[in-house]
Amino acid sequence: MRRLLQARYVVPAVLAGCVGMVGLLGFSPGAAQAVDGPSTTTPVPQLTSPPLPTPIGQPTAPSASSVLTYRSPSNQTGIFYTDLPAAFIAPGQALFASNCSSCHGQDANGATGVAPNLQRLGAGTVDFWVSTGRMPLANAGVQAIRKPPRFNRLQTLEIAAxxxxxxxxxxxxxxxxxTGSADLEAGNTLFTLNCAACHTITxxxxxxxxxxxxxxxxLATTTQIVEAIRSGPGNMPRFGPGNITNTxxxxxxxxxxxxxxxPSNPGGFALGGIGPVGEGFVGLLLGVGILMLVCFWIGERT
Ligand code: HEC
Ligand code: HEC
Structure with missing residues (x-):
């Protein structure tokens, strides 16, 4: 009798526990991000990365960090569009010739027919594709994915220049x-309206x-986010300043x-951050498990 009683408690408890664990593990942020490729945990260098060594033979060339470590831009919009220094152009051409021209052509005009014309896209578009590791492309024919960037910040900006x-x-x-004086409330509304349909609310x-x-x-940096908004990579629409202002x-x-x-998770667990479905799933199964335990307990007493 005693043994039977224990089995009745243990079985549903183990069941509920297992299901809860599967839910938590299966929907953990790591699993959700694995879609982006195996190496997504590598941090992406920020604009304020430590100064890079000055290349030999160009002692006066400005480094990526000296060019791009502005404090909060002084203008009202919060975004400052940079002109890259002319000293970046020559080394950028050499990097492009050895890493990109085989697909995009010597003059980046897509003459090879393998890859698109890059002229008229601007430095920000090139920076997005190279800094997110999408370029140089490894697998022609499939959507370019984010991976650890091949080039450091300075080299990336040289190619872009x-x-x-x-x-x-x-x-x-x-x-x-x-982002010092950004309005997160407005950001939330704008994200929900313009981005959540594809990228999901979380x-x-x-x-x-x-x-x-x-x-x-x-994993996207604020620079990459604004570059994506303005350039519209792949199947993403391009949002000009008429659709989404700089502010x-x-x-x-x-x-x-x-x-x-x-994200801050007031409940303690993010449950993978996939929203109400995942939360309901775990809540239901844990709740049903506990209810079953209570029912067995009542049934045993009567
Ligand atoms: C193996 C061939 C290949 C190599 C090498 C390559 N690309 Fe690409 N590139 C492509 C293809 C194909 C696309 C279109 C991919 C897509 O739309 O998803 C593309 C797209 C791009 C785009 C976006 C074009 C647009 O219209 O939005 C940029 C910018 C770019 N490449 C820059 C570079 C740079 C810079 C390099 C060198 C660091 C490089 N690529 C190396 C094949 C290549
Ligand atoms: C129609 C669907 C769609 C909408 C709407 C959309 N995007 Fe995208 N977004 C995409 C796709 C598709 C890609 C991947 C492009 C590629 O790699 O070819 C992408 C890529 C990105 C990336 C690069 C992420 C990374 O880590 O590499 C960022 C950042 C981004 N989007 C931000 C936004 C923001 C911000 C908005 C709202 C203003 C937005 N997107 C609206 C479809 C969309």
Whole structure:
């Protein structure tokens, strides 16, 4: 009798425990991000990375960090679009010739027919694709994915400066984003309206039609977020200043970095941050398990 009683308590308890664990592990942020590829945990260098060694033979060339470590931009919009120094162009051309021209052509005009024309896209677009590791492309034919960048910050900006020099003043520039006075409430509203349909409300990413997918936003820097908004990579729409102003883009970037990348979970567990479905799933199964225990206990007493 005693043994039977124990089995009746233990079985549902083990069941509920197992299901809870599967829910927690299966929907943990790590699993959600694994969609982006195996190496997504590598941190992406920020604009304020430590100074890089000055290349030999160019003692006066400005480094990426000296060019791009502005404090909060002084203008009202919160975004400052930089012009990259002319000294970046020559080394950028050399890097492009050995790493990109085989697909994009010597003049970055897509003459090879393998890869698109990069002229007129601007330094910011090139910076986005190279700094997120999408380029140089490893696997032609599938959507370029985020991976650890091949180039350091200085090299990335040098390549971007060279491509920009082919069509000066045209295309997306590299933005510097000061989020100090950003409005997170506005960022939340704008994100929900413009981005959540594809990237989901928690920014964990989702599949789109035709085999494409919108990646998770947990690794993007504020610069990359604004570059994505302004340049519209792949299947993402391009938002010009008429659709999303600079101030709004800054608020979205601050919201993604502040709330989506560093969520506070008042309940204690994020449950993978996939929203009400995951939470309901775990709540239901744990709750049903406990109710079963109570029922058995009552049944045993009568
Ligand atoms: C193996 C061939 C290959 C190599 C090497 C390569 N690319 Fe690409 N690149 C592509 C293809 C294909 C696309 C289109 C991919 C897509 O839309 O998802 C692309 C897209 C891009 C885009 C976006 C174009 C647009 O219209 O939005 C940029 C910018 C870019 N590449 C820059 C570079 C740079 C800079 C390098 C060198 C560091 C490089 N690529 C190396 C094949 C390549
Ligand atoms: C129609 C669907 C769609 C909408 C709406 C959309 N995106 Fe995207 N987004 C994408 C896709 C698809 C990609 C991947 C592009 C590629 O790699 O080819 C992407 C990529 C990105 C990336 C790069 C992420 C990374 O880590 O590499 C960022 C950042 C981003 N989007 C931000 C935004 C923001 C902010 C908004 C709202 C203003 C937005 N997106 C709206 C589909 C969308």
């Amino acid at each position: 060279w491509v920009q020099s082919l069509t000066p003043g045209v295309g997306t520039k590299v933005p510097l984003v000061g 920014g964990s990413g989702d599949a789109l039609m035709g085999g494409a997918y919108a990646p998770g936003l947990h 709004q883009a800054r608020d979205i970037a601050a919201y993604v970095q502040g709330v989506i990348q560093h």
